[in-house]
Amino acid sequence: MRTIKRLNIGSVVLYGAVLAAFWTFAFGLYYWIMGWIFGAQSWWIDMNLVNWTEYTLQTFLSVIWRMLVNGFGGALAGLLIALVYNAVAGIMGGIKIELE
Numbered sequence: 001m002r003t004i005k006r007l008n009i010g011s012v013v014l015y016g017a018v019l020a021a022f023w024t025f026a027f028g029l030y031y032w033i034m035g036w037i038f039g040a041q042s043w044w045i046d047m048n049l050v051n052w053t054e055y056t057l058q059t060f061l062s063v064i065w066r067m068l069v070n071g072f073g074g075a076l077a078g079l080l081i082a083l084v085y086n087a088v089a090g091i092m093g094g095i096k097i098e099l100e
Contacts, residue, residue, distance in 0.1 A: 005094040009082040016078025021071035028063030035059060 036056050089095070 001096045002099050003094040003096050005089055007082045007085050007089075009079065009086070012082035013075045013078040016081070017071045017075035020074025020077070021067045024067045024070040025063065028066060032056075032059050032063050 036059075
């Protein structure tokens with residue numbers, strides 16, 4: 001049996017930031033592509049090339065912006081998780097796992 005007595009705070013913060021940013025990008029890219037493909041069916045989008053290109057560029061940049069914002073939130077969540085785990089593991093001794 002091995003015991004996880006402490007988490008490295010920096011690695012958990014980085015993991016939380018990358019995980020949140022990745023999933024935001026993955027879902028944002030999916031919805032951006034769906035909006036790009038099926039957006040022409042919307043009556044409020046003027047179908048000329050300039051407006052269409054501006055719409056797609058703005059929505060893609062908003063996906064990138066949300067990825068950065070959510071990455072920051074994921075970093076804060078990772079920090080909170082690591083601090084709470086380290087505090088509780090200091091009291092209780094950590095989590096025991098069996099490795100083969």
